């Protein structure tokens with residue numbers, strides 16, 4: 048499979064503070080790639096640079112051969128942020144219609160997609176409810192539905208399952224696996240260890256450095272760990 052996302056020597060600073068340091072990695076088509084690391088490590092900053100929401104200070108992110116940020120490429124990306132970007136005074140359906148219009152979805156196709164993504168996140172019955180009346184978890188689920196609406200080739204999910212119950216979390220992961228098998232690239236940040244285990248490959252980030260990269264199996268083997276939690280603690284807590 049071809050490489051879709053090429054991150055080449057990316058550094059990012061805010062003023063004098065460097066939050067990403069010389070990150071290089073490539074993510075292939077169909078891969079489920081997980082970014083793992085302690086709070087404040089730089090995961091969100093990196094996914095923002097990949098999604099084209101933010102720009103690297105030095106280095107580059109190239110997707111389908113186009114240097115990010117590129118508007119053409121951004122249409123092929125579904126990005127779910129940590130903080131929900133929803134219109135609270137509108138209903139879920141009105142929110143979905145708004146985003147459908149941005150992506151040029153119309154008519155039957157639009158209806159089908161809305162039904163499909165809302166079924167996935169188990170919100171079909173709450174379609175006409177105002178988002179302001181949704182719970183935190185429901186808003187997360189709606190955000191996820193919106194990020195999948197236009198069947199993007201790359202899905203970037205920043206802690207997608209925070210506040211989502213285990214049953215639904217499992218069905219969301221089954222959907223991510225299905226999408227990956229169908230050719231979609233999935234990039235996900237997570238703090239949840241069983242989710243990390245489900246990723247095909249993981250990048251561990253600490254203090255802005257990419258300190259380990261490999262399959263969950265490889266990472267465990269490298270440090271003779273039984274599980275990913277041990278790997279996380281090893282790389283998250285011990286300065287090399």
Ligand SMILES: Nc1ncnc2c1ncn2[C@@H]1O[C@H](COP(=O)(O)OP(=O)(O)OP(=O)(O)O)[C@@H](O)[C@H]1O
Pocket residue numbers: 061064066084085086087088089090091092093
């Ligand atoms: N706009 C900004 N201006 C200044 N500093 C920022 C900005 N955005 C992020 N940072 C800093 O960059 C560092 C990395 O933040 P980031 O949100 O990428 O971490 P994270 O790994 O996603 O954390 P978490 O797991 O808590 O979401 C933090 O120290 C944060 O304070």
